[in-house]
Amino acid sequence: MISSGEDMLAWIETNLPELDEDRFGPWQAVPATPDARTAHISVRIHSPGTADRTTTITLSAAPIDLMPGAPRDFPAPQPDSR
Secondary structure: OOOOHHHHHHHHHHHOOOOOOOOEOOOEOOOOOOOOEEEEEEEEEOOOOOOOEEEEEEEEEOEHHHOOOOOOOOOOOOOOOO
16 A cells, blocks of 8 residues: 555656666656657545546656767767878
């Protein structure tokens, strides 16, 4: 049973799909970029005597080459051929 926000976060982190860390950045609650992996988390709160409340959280993991500040693979410097 989930008894706190920390428990819920731990459960979500445990159940998110594994990412290839060489190809994708971390899961974030930001709009998805092209070719990003996405995960949709739906939460429904039911309590007797009140209307159900629902929300959906969409997480995305951007490909590393599309992340701002991501290192780029540049060709190695070539020796001076003079």
